[in-house]
Amino acid sequence: MPLDCRTIKNARRQLLEEGFCLVDGKLPSGRLEMLQAWSDEWLRRVKHSAKWKYQGSDIHISGRRNVSKRDPGVPKDAVVDDLIEHPAKIMAALGIGDLRSGGTFQIISKPPGAPALYWHQDWARWDDPISMSPWPQQVFLNWYLTDTTSENGCLRVIPGSHRQRLDLHSHLVAPHEGGGYDVKETNDWMFCDHPQAVDVPVPAGHLLIGDARVLHGTRANASTERRTVLLGWYYRKSNAVPAGWEGEVPAEIARRDPNLPFRWNREPGAYLR
Numbered sequence: 001m002p003l004d005c006r007t008i009k010n011a012r013r014q015l016l017e018e019g020f021c022l023v024d025g026k027l028p029s030g031r032l033e034m035l036q037a038w039s040d041e042w043l044r045r046v047k048h049s050a051k052w053k054y055q056g057s058d059i060h061i062s063g064r065r066n067v068s069k070r071d072p073g074v075p076k077d078a079v080v081d082d083l084i085e086h087p088a089k090i091m092a093a094l095g096i097g098d099l100r101s102g103g104t105f106q107i108i109s110k111p112p113g114a115p116a117l118y119w120h121q122d123w124a125r126w127d128d129p130i131s132m133s134p135w136p137q138q139v140f141l142n143w144y145l146t147d148t149t150s151e152n153g154c155l156r157v158i159p160g161s162h163r164q165r166l167d168l169h170s171h172l173v174a175p176h177e178g179g180g181y182d183v184k185e186t187n188d189w190m191f192c193d194h195p196q197a198v199d200v201p202v203p204a205g206h207l208l209i210g211d212a213r214v215l216h217g218t219r220a221n222a223s224t225e226r227r228t229v230l231l232g233w234y235y236r237k238s239n240a241v242p243a244g245w246e247g248e249v250p251a252e253i254a255r256r257d258p259n260l261p262f263r264w265n266r267e268p269g270a271y272l273r
């Protein structure tokens, strides 16, 4: 068993402490090949935007049964419903069964020669004390369709950065539409070789789960094959302490106004220490 493929209990501990974990995705036989052919077809059909330079591609597709509320206009495909629903048992075993899919998956695919993806985190509620939660409020589920390695553009993570401020945080440009699309490859902070960074190679068919707050990026794809990941977002609707939670509850969360309105802010402030 590869070192990163731990038991569910260890995986939960790692998700809470380090902000990511890796588990066996338990895909039925043939599913990986089907997803490869399916995503290749979308990649062939969709015109690639210049803003996808660092992600490789970012095609959003909604389910049919699980329709995206935020993006009702995106194309719908029943393959996405299977992707959304398949991990229910795994997530329940990890104690994150109360997170619900946002209704989409994204096809993020680095062609051969594609550059690295810059350091970033994807949490957008930094004005809310819930940002301090010791439990995950929002996670990404990544299905890599080929084995990923340091050579072909595997994920990189800074363990613990979901709940702890680092030097890097104050030097980063907000990701993607927030400014990341336009950063230069020479931007030393966005592409730095941080001493606390770890490469996370993933065997195809394993499931990488990441806390939205954790700092992550990718290696460049220096191989001759494309590296595709199917990435889906899952959210906790409630801002209350999860049922059965036995760990600490930050005072800021205990006294949080339950009627606090949602405000979009991707830049960590006072709630990241």
Ligand SMILES: O=C(O)CCC(=O)C(=O)O
Pocket (backbone or CB within 6 Å): 055, 108, 117, 122, 154, 155, 216, 217, 218, 229, 231
């Ligand atoms: O390509 C990957 O492995 C990760 C992509 C990602 O984190 C993003 O697009 O926000």
Ligand SMILES: [Fe+2]
Pocket (backbone or CB within 6 Å): 120, 121, 122, 216
């Ligand atoms: Fe990301």
